[in-house]
Amino acid sequence: MAEIEHLGIRETRKHLSDVVHKAATRRRRTVITNNGRDVAVIMSVAEVEDLEDRAAYAEWRRSGSPTVGTLEDSARELGIVIPETHGRAA
Numbered sequence: 001m002a003e004i005e006h007l008g009i010r011e012t013r014k015h016l017s018d019v020v021h022k023a024a025t026r027r028r029r030t031v032i033t034n035n036g037r038d039v040a041v042i043m044s045v046a047e048v049e050d051l052e053d054r055a056a057y058a059e060w061r062r063s064g065s066p067t068v069g070t071l072e073d074s075a076r077e078l079g080i081v082i083p084e085t086h087g088r089a090a
Contacts, residue, residue: 002047003022003026003027004029004031007030009033009034024045027046030043056078
């Protein structure tokens with residue numbers, strides 16, 4: 001699970017370089033607040049991509065796609081191209 005920190009807009013601005021560095025290297029999420037309300041989040045690109053992959057998989061499962069099959073079948077359903085050498089001796 002990612003670390004989560006809450007910072008106000010002014011504090012975020014003061015420490016932006018550190019906030020971005022921690023997001024990229026430690027997967028630390030920073031929730032930015034304005035007047036005590038959560039308004040935005042800074043997180044690593046890798047974490048966003050992981051979330052998008054999970055959401056796509058959940059949508060795929062909800063659509064009635066089969067729950068069993070090969071990796072290649074699952075990738076094809078999700079529109080993912082797997083290189084020919086993936087998982088096999090080259």
